[in-house]
Amino acid sequence: xxxxxxxxxxxxxxxxxxxxxxxxxxxxxxxxxxxxxxxxxxxxxxxxxxxxxxxxxxxxxxxxxxxxxxxxxxxxxxxxxxxxxxxxxxxxxxxxxxxxxxxxxxxxxxxxxxxxxxxxxxxxxxxxxxxxxxxxxxxxxxxxxxxxxxxxxxxxxxxxxxxxxxxxxxxxxxxxxxxxxxxxxxxxxxxxxxxxxxxxxxxxxxxxxxxxxxxxxxxxxxxxxxxxxxxxxxxxxxxxxxxxxxxxxxxxxxxxxxxxxxxxxxxxxxxxxxxxxxxxxxxxxxxxxxxxxxxxxxxxxxxxxxxxxxxxxxxxxxxxxxxxxxxxxxxxxxxxxxxxxxxxxxxxxxxxxxxxxxxxxxxxxxxxxxxxxxxxxxxxxxxxxxxxxxxxxxxxxxxxxxxxxxxxxxxxxxxxxxxxxxxxxxxxxxxxxxxxxxxxxxxxxxxxxxxxxxxxxxxxxxxxxxxxxxxxxxxxxxxxxxxxxxxxxxxxxxxxxxxxxxxxxxxxxxxxxxxxxxxxxxxxxxxxxxxxxxxxxxxxxxxxxxxxxxxxxxxxxxxxx
RNA sequence: UACCCCGUAGUGUAAUGGUAACACUACUGAUUUUGAUUCAGUCAUUCAAGGUUCGAGUCCUUGCGGGGUAGCCA
Numbered sequence: 001x002x003x004x005x006x007x008x009x010x011x012x013x014x015x016x017x018x019x020x021x022x023x024x025x026x027x028x029x030x031x032x033x034x035x036x037x038x039x040x041x042x043x044x045x046x047x048x049x050x051x052x053x054x055x056x057x058x059x060x061x062x063x064x065x066x067x068x069x070x071x072x073x074x075x076x077x078x079x080x081x082x083x084x085x086x087x088x089x090x091x092x093x094x095x096x097x098x099x100x101x102x103x104x105x106x107x108x109x110x111x112x113x114x115x116x117x118x119x120x121x122x123x124x125x126x127x128x129x130x131x132x133x134x135x136x137x138x139x140x141x142x143x144x145x146x147x148x149x150x151x152x153x154x155x156x157x158x159x160x161x162x163x164x165x166x167x168x169x170x171x172x173x174x175x176x177x178x179x180x181x182x183x184x185x186x187x188x189x190x191x192x193x194x195x196x197x198x199x200x201x202x203x204x205x206x207x208x209x210x211x212x213x214x215x216x217x218x219x220x221x222x223x224x225x226x227x228x229x230x231x232x233x234x235x236x237x238x239x240x241x242x243x244x245x246x247x248x249x250x251x252x253x254x255x256x257x258x259x260x261x262x263x264x265x266x267x268x269x270x271x272x273x274x275x276x277x278x279x280x281x282x283x284x285x286x287x288x289x290x291x292x293x294x295x296x297x298x299x300x301x302x303x304x305x306x307x308x309x310x311x312x313x314x315x316x317x318x319x320x321x322x323x324x325x326x327x328x329x330x331x332x333x334x335x336x337x338x339x340x341x342x343x344x345x346x347x348x349x350x351x352x353x354x355x356x357x358x359x360x361x362x363x364x365x366x367x368x369x370x371x372x373x374x375x376x377x378x379x380x381x382x383x384x385x386x387x388x389x390x391x392x393x394x395x396x397x398x399x400x401x402x403x404x405x406x407x408x409x410x411x412x413x414x415x416x417x418x419x420x421x422x423x424x425x426x427x428x429x430x431x432x433x434x435x436x437x438x439x440x441x442x443x444x445x446x447x448x449x450x451x452x453x454x455x456x457x458x459x460x461x462x463x464x465x466x467x468x469x470x471x472x473x474x475x476x477x478x479x480x481x482x483x484x485x486x487x488x489x490x491x492x493x494x495x496x497x498x499x500x501x502x503x504x505x506x507x508x509x510x511x512x513x514x515x516x517x518x519x520x521x522x523x524x525x526x527x528x529x530x531x532x533x534x535x536x537x538x539x540x541x542x543x544x545x546x547x548x549x550x551x552x553x554x555x556x557x558x559x560x561x
Numbered sequence: 562u563a564c565c566c567c568g569u570a571g572u573g574u575a576a577u578g579g580u581a582a583c584a585c586u587a588c589u590g591a592u593u594u595u596g597a598u599u600c601a602g603u604c605a606u607u608c609a610a611g612g613u614u615c616g617a618g619u620c621c622u623u624g625c626g627g628g629g630u631a632g633c634c635a
Contacts, residue, residue: 010574010575010576010583012574016577035635036635037634037635039634039635070635072634072635073634073635075634076634076635129633130632130633133633134631134632137631138631139562139563139631140562140563140564140630140631141562141563141564141631142563143563144631171633172633174633175633177633184564185563185564185565186564186565186630187564187630187631188630188631190631193632193633195633196632196633197633198633212633214632214633214634214635215634215635216635218635219635235566235567235628235629236628236629236630236635237635238565238566238629238630239564239565239566239629239630240630261566263567263628268572274635275634316573316574316584316585317573317574318573318574318575319574320567320573320574321566321567322566322567322568322573322574322627322628323566323567323627323628323629324567324572324573324574325572325573326572326573326585327571327572327573327585327586329572329585329586330572330573330584330585330586332585333584333585333586334585336597336598340597340598345595347595371594374593374594374595374597374598375598375599404596406596407596415594416594417594417595418594448594449594450594457594458596459596460593460594460595460596461595462595524595524597525595526595526597527595527596527597528595529597550595550596550597550598551596551597551598552596552597553596553597554596555596556596557596
């Protein structure tokens with residue numbers, strides 16, 4: 001039972017670069033950063049980046065990883081997101097220590113850099129409309145052409161930029177652009193916008209600024225200001241690297257962080273787009289960012305995934321520049337693996353079928369010992385009440401069972417886990433022919449689930465004593481989408497949503513040890529899966545999420561018929 | 562159609578010029594008081610074609626295929 005799985009010496013390309021930089025003496029300390037924009041909740045894709053950046057800061061020494069909010073767009077960013085992001089990173093098991101930063105903390109310095117660029121003739125104020133700028137930029141196959149304002153004097157640029165900052169102009173009237181190369185094959189080098197006018201209140205700087213820096217200008221310089229050595233980002237920023245380096249070069253900055261790109265996480269049956277997730281939340285298709293169906297860190301956590309499982313997953317997916325699609329079964333394996341190690345076992349019946357043990361004393365009851373964890377004797381045992389009336393799972397009984405069905409059927413004997421051998425004597429149905437109750441007998445000699453005469457029973461099923469049972473609502477969570485790659489499917493993403501991604505069972509019956517357990521408590525319901533107590537739980541009733549089902553080779557075999 | 566990046570089992574990653582390895586998935590089988598867990602096994606000559614070399618998944622060339630890029634988003 002390993003904590004954090006074995007770490008082989010296999011190094012990914014980024015760690016190789018870092019090793020080389022250390023070996024060559026280029027760096028003696030490793031500094032990374034995780035730079036989210038606070039415009040939404042973090043998702044499993046971010047976990048990859050978090051595990052990478054913060055993981056590096058744990059593996060190397062000296063090293064540190066900064067948490068820096070990339071908050072340069074006041075119209076999309078909110079404090080709620082800043083808080084949720086911090087909570088999620090901490091929950092994943094990482095700590096930024098004192099290194100909590102905001103790009104907005106650098107607005108003054110950034111503004112100074114912009115002025116420097118103007119003074120050195122590397123930036124100018126453009127007064128074209130957004131539409132015109134787009135036209136002038138050219139296309140992927142044709143070069144752009146210079147704006148008529150490209151050659152304004154330094155003095156005029158300085159004056160205009162100062163007045164932009166003071167709020168003398170309306171949004172869109174002017175922008176500050178870098179003066180690079182309108183014919184570059186790299187669109188990012190065709191005089192990218194550095195500053196735009198936004199007369200909006202910023203979540204941290206309030207109304208201090210009327211101009212806000214763009215990502216490209218902000219990011220690399222923020223890295224530089226913080227002494228970041230390796231700035232790790234996803235593949236779509238590859239074309240931005242020349243620009244990232246251009247700023248550092250032109251401004252002759254004392255330190256030169258290196259941007260390295262890796263492939264973002266692609267996961268089957270999942271969509272990572274924050275924009276789309278926000279839409280799900282706002283349209284009410286899910287109940288908030290932490291809905292257990294969501295691929296957000298908070299949703300996954302609420303569903304019962306463990307941070308350890310996510311870390312193991314992030315370790316297993318590797319790190320390359322190949323933009324692949326990871327099978328979600330690898331994530332599911334990682335949770336099962338971890339929960340199998342740590343989750344105590346209990347019994348709970350999701351879809352109850354009443355069983356009466358006719359040869360058991362009317363008011364009799366007794367306690368049987370149940371093992372808390374079969375793989376861990378240290379976990380001990382607990383007493384579970386057994387009595388004349390019990391519940392079993394509806395699908396553990398078949399009136400006309402197929403050959404390989406090991407469970408209960410008319411005249412069949414099975415083991416009630418940790419209790420007795422039980423034989424079905426009579427099937428009671430209602431007017432519609434639905435089975436409503438089973439009348440059974442038990443073998444008093446088989447207490448504990450062992451027969452005195454050594455006869456074998458193939459099936460073992462779980463059960464709960466009716467009068468001791470704790471009622472609960474259980475939510476079965478399934479994949480959010482019906483197709484492997486929702487982006488590749490025809491139609492809107494919404495059309496690919498799995499309508500059965502959540503199924504609520506209102507009549508579940510659990511063994512009494514569940515009574516009084518706290519929100520967040522995780523356990524395995526034997527034979528069913530791993531479960532977690534949901535925050536919707538009240539004094540009146542438990543609400544429980546199924547994190548993930550157990551592997552089920554019977555269901556698989558039955559499904560093939 | 563311009564530029565950049567990427568092509569190794571179904572999937573994700575190893576192999577750093579010397580016999581293609583690991584994990585997941587799937588399928589067999591064994592054990593099992595969870596049809597779970599555990600254990601054992603099966604599944605690829607590395608996109609293609611040329612070239613360099615005693616030797617190429619690895620280096621070179623040319624194709625082919627996939628992804629990214631034309632926000633005053635990040």
